[in-house]
Amino acid sequence: MKYIYDMHHMMLKNNIILVYEGEFTQEITKSVLAMAERNMDSVGEESGIKRKVFNVMVECLQNIVKHGDDPIDGETKTNAAVFMIGKQKESYVITSGNPVKDEHVADLKNKLDQINSLDKDGLKALYKEIIKGGTGLSEKGGAGLGFVDMARKSGQKLEYGFEPLEKGQSFFSLKTTVPRG
Template structure:
């Protein structure tokens, strides 16, 4: 048996971009727990500040929950027959003083539009405005039956350093590939 699948290319891509790990597949809560444990352990070993570990983990969890809920690519995992979103998630250290948390998944055109509007809006807020909007949403927003509180991207922005980087690539089937890159400072 042979295929053109190039494992070395993936290895090089990750190595050259200082990606510490990456996972593609159904983002179940179990996957999230094991990613979380891995990161916490790794960052603690690197003597990373506990607050920064919490920030990185926070961004990772919100990104993962977004995939779980909004990815159009879904799989049915267990007897509960609940659909779990499929996507790509990972963490790297592209620069010495920055952690990168990234995610990629397929969304519907409608979802892409909604997320893009939200990202544009949040990115242009000052830190104060961001905190105010977050607080307002926390207090006055409502939680949907699926647990969404409309806070995920606000939280991601609060925990990260630069404007959130994102890209939307239209796919042949009419859906959109959504990628998100978030940087968290190694030291505050």
């Protein structure tokens, strides 16, 4: 039973206010958003910060719902992924992790590196270019635009990593930091 205490301790130590692991759907997305909003309301978070955190959460969660690749491992569930929000003194940290096919890794890295290389005006220009449909950055229907929006709303670089899994898949981790005030 010690894992319960360990989990509790780990969450407290990392200031994690919400963790969800499992299947991701639109209904789950709405529930996670409602819980996070309630948490921010209960501590009287400033409305501007709340809106930015909400924004980043939506894009992050919907990316998983729409673009998460099914695990090939028969034991795990469809869309199995993890989503966490941490609240530090200076910032909210929104993280997600989900399996993706190895063939998508290079494309994801390219998109994220391109976004991280741009400043505020560059991101604005890229956003307008994608929304007009003038670029191939979002050929899968919007993941590119979601990342651009997360970078714009947070004003921070998007941190990411890939851990190799079995059977031609990698675990894609993404971290967005929203400064408080």
